[in-house]
Amino acid sequence: MRRKPKELTNETATARLRQAGLRPTRQRNELAKLLFRNGHRHLTAEALHGEAVAEGIKVSLATVYNTLHQFTQAGLLLQVVVDPTRSYFDTNTVYHQHFYHEDEGILTDIPGPDIAVDGLPTPPPGTEIKRVDVVVRVRKH
Amino acid sequence: MRRKPKELTNETATARLRQAGLRPTRQRNELAKLLFRNGHRHLTAEALHGEAVAEGIKVSLATVYNTLHQFTQAGLLLQVVVDPTRSYFDTNTVYHQHFYHEDEGILTDIPGPDIAVDGLPTPPPGTEIKRVDVVVRVRKH
DNA sequence: CAACAGTTTAGAATTATTCTAAATACCTGA
């Protein structure tokens, strides 16, 4: 059983952007295509920008930052905090958990079933739980 | 039942530092006293520096950073990553979990029993699990 | 107490990220 690598067409990208209430500009389209082309991805702003440049896409770093944040707000991406020096963005917005490879600075999905998260605490008065992050930090041994 | 606020004496601080293999300098002693004086604390480097300055302790920001990292390596502190712009340090080095108040940027311990973390995954080949972080992100509603 | 290694420090440097204000591109209505 092979997973078809869903190469995002321009039209699909455009549609997704409109749905999200974002004007489908050239840059947003191209970034969306990079981000959502095959499987789930975990990348930093600089990494995405580098990739775009490598593929000959003309887009500024500022726009990459803007776009990543807009996509995050629109629910197309998840921002993941595991490294105090940079932010990762995850194209898989369904609840799941991560391995963070501290040596390499690489974030990956934990395959298989989630770690059971049981007995959620009641949040402090006046607050509500926004999300529960589980990060398994690993290192080469 | 009241918890005695264990004001750290200079001697105790010195002893702790020696045990940790750190030369007990004036700065490290004073920072240790601030950090470990009552209950568990969660603070950023800038916050600790501000506190030190407020109490008339002469110490540079660079030293605060150095000290926090040395304490962390020595196992006296835990570094917690919840905010992409700054690092928090936790004086409670026993396993526990956190609420992160996204509005205020405040980190607190989750009171009561830990969230059950069951079914830890096998780490990717060549790696070992270093730690499992559970962060419950909350927001004012 | 001399001498050396470990520490501290101010300030410069670095890094990720955000801001700014000007230029440009998308979209709508006529």
Place this chain on the structure above:
DNA sequence: TCAGGTATTTAGAATAATTCTAAACTGTTG
């Protein structure tokens, strides 16, 4: 199809946390 207005993009400056550097200083040991 185009004008006009608003959203978007952008280069470069600005910011913020953190690290680095090299010189001054301090704790320890013989």
